[in-house]
Amino acid sequence: MQSGKLITFEGLDGCGKSTQLEKATKWLTLQGCEVLKTQQPGGTRIGKQIRNILLNPDHKELHPESELLLYLSDRIQHLTETILPAKAEGKMVLCDRFHDSTVAYQGYGRGLNLKSIESIITYSIKPYTPDLTFLLTISPTTVVDRLDQRKEQSAKDRLDIESSKFFERTAKGYQELASAEPERFVCLDGEQEIEVIHQQIISELQDRFSIG
Ligand SMILES: Nc1ncnc2c1ncn2[C@@H]1O[C@H](COP(=O)(O)OP(=O)(O)O)[C@@H](O)[C@H]1O
Numbered sequence: 633m634q635s636g637k638l639i640t641f642e643g644l645d646g647c648g649k650s651t652q653l654e655k656a657t658k659w660l661t662l663q664g665c666e667v668l669k670t671q672q673p674g675g676t677r678i679g680k681q682i683r684n685i686l687l688n689p690d691h692k693e694l695h696p697e698s699e700l701l702l703y704l705s706d707r708i709q710h711l712t713e714t715i716l717p718a719k720a721e722g723k724m725v726l727c728d729r730f731h732d733s734t735v736a737y738q739g740y741g742r743g744l745n746l747k748s749i750e751s752i753i754t755y756s757i758k759p760y761t762p763d764l765t766f767l768l769t770i771s772p773t774t775v776v777d778r779l780d781q782r783k784e785q786s787a788k789d790r791l792d793i794e795s796s797k798f799f800e801r802t803a804k805g806y807q808e809l810a811s812a813e814p815e816r817f818v819c820l821d822g823e824q825e826i827e828v829i830h831q832q833i834i835s836e837l838q839d840r841f842s843i844g
């Protein structure tokens with residue numbers, strides 16, 4: 633049995649994470665891999681309740697530090713309940729956002745104390761760092777265009793009505809994370825055609841994990 637891997641998809645809202653994760657899941661399944669597709673936040677029963685709190689546009693009084701701790705609680709719950717057991721069974725776990733989102737969004741985007749975020753992550757999440765992270769990059773103006781296109785209810789959620797300055801700070805955070813761990817991160821230009829990006833992802837999966 634092949635050993636399980638954790639592969640995360642990161643980037644700004646609308647960068648194409650869900651689109652690419654779906655296509656990668658289909659491709660990996662066709663190659664005979666057992667795949668678990670999961671998401672952040674909200675992969676577990678408790679996580680879904682946390683997500684309802686985080687994304688409710690009425691929750692304007694949600695304190696940034698509370699928001700941070702809610703995100704981290706969900707990630708830790710998701711890691712222990714879902715990701716680690718699946719990896720132990722030899723599955724390819726594809727995760728839509730993971731701890732890098734917390735650092736990029738809450739640390740860089742919202743300007744919370746990076747050291748306090750990192751200390752929680754170091755103890756609770758870092759021992760289980762993803763094997764591979766795809767970072768899809770798009771400009772903050774593309775964020776707005778893509779979210780308009782998507783026209784889902786979620787496009788109206790609290791995250792999507794943030795300013796472009798917020799997205800610029802978040803994008804900078806992602807860049808710094810990628811520079812700090814160049815082996816783990818594969819940065820792809822999310823403004824390319826969907827199929828072109830998919831082929832780049834396949835090629836990376838083939839090279840790294842000898843699949844396909
Ligand atoms: N490479 C791309 N080029 C053009 N549109 C894209 C591309 N990738 C995704 N989209 C579209 O942009 C919107 C957001 O994509 P999605 O995969 O939901 O992003 P995310 O999960 O990162 O928020 C969707 O309407 C999707 O069809």
Ligand SMILES: [Mg+2]
Binds near residue numbers: 649650651728
């Ligand atoms: Mg998505």
